[in-house]
Amino acid sequence: MAWARLKSPWILHFNSGGCNGCxxxxxxxxxxxxxxxxxxxxxxxxxxxxxxxxxxxPVTRQAAARLKRIYEQVPDPKFVLAVGACTLSGGAFQxxxxxxxxxxxxxxxxxxxxxxxxxPDAIIHxxxxxxxxxxxxx
Ligand code: SF4
Numbered sequence: 212m213a214w215a216r217l218k219s220p221w222i223l224h225f226n227s228g229g230c231n232g233c234x235x236x237x238x239x240x241x242x243x244x245x246x247x248x249x250x251x252x253x254x255x256x257x258x259x260x261x262x263x264x265x266x267x268x269p270v271t272r273q274a275a276a277r278l279k280r281i282y283e284q285v286p287d288p289k290f291v292l293a294v295g296a297c298t299l300s301g302g303a304f305q306x307x308x309x310x311x312x313x314x315x316x317x318x319x320x321x322x323x324x325x326x327x328x329x330x331p332d333a334i335i336h337x338x339x340x341x342x343x344x345x346x347x348x349x
Contacts, residue, residue: 213345213346216262216288216345217342217345217346218251219251219252219253220250220251220252220262220263220290220341220342220345221252221253221254221255221260221261221262221263222252222253222254222255222261222262222263222264222265222292223254223255223256223257223258223260223261223263223264223265223281223285224237224254224264224265224267225264225265225266225267225278225281226267226268227266227267227268227269227270227271227274227275227278227298227314228268228269228270228271228273228274228304228310229267229268229269229295229297229298230268230297230303232295232327232328233267233268233294233295233297233298233328233329234267235328236294236328236329236330236331236334237265237267237294237334239331240331240334240335240338241254244331245331245332245335247335247338250338250342252338258281258282258284258285259284259285259286261285261289262285262286262288262289262290263289263290263291263292263341264278264281264282264285264289264290264291264292264318265292265294266278266291266292266293266294266298266314266318266320267294267295267297267298268295268297268298269297269298269301269302269303269304269305269307269310269311269312270297270298270301270310270311270313270314270316270317271309271310271311272309272310272311273309275311275316275317278314278317278318279317279318282317282318290321290322290341290344290345291314291318291319291320291321292320292321292322292324292337292338292341293314293315293320293322293323293324294324294328294329294334294337295324295325295326295327295328295329296325296326296327297327298313298314298323299313299314299323299325300312300313301313302327303327321341321344322337322340322341322344323337324336324337
């Protein structure tokens with residue numbers, strides 16, 4: 212099972228309230244120029260089909276409950292990849308009244324990818340770190 216998961220981690224992308232800059236970089240990573248499908252990574256819609264949740268955005272109070280519910284629907288073992296400064300700390304939105312200042316206040320995070328937005332290379336580096344953690348048993 213661990214070998215299969217390592218060769219085909221399916222991801223679910225969740226924007227928790229960001230400006231879409233990070234989302235565009237995540238999409239670039241999924242398209243043929245950067246091509247994370249070479250790692251067997253596929254974008255999926257249903258949480259029950261996913262192994263990894265890729266979170267972007269500053270995690271607003273409104274989005275937090277939805278993120279938590281989606282996280283609970285993903286089967287174990289599951290992994291969260293936090294992409295972008297907003298997701299890590301609230302970033303440009305951290306002083307807003309409705310921002311939680313970090314996705315790890317809602318769900319546990321395995322790999323953090325900083326940047327505003329992070330370049331596709333940085334996201335791929337995060338993916339490689341994530342795969343190494345999956346290989347090591349999470
Ligand atoms: S980190 Fe930057 S690019 Fe990404 S959602 Fe926040 S403001 Fe937008």
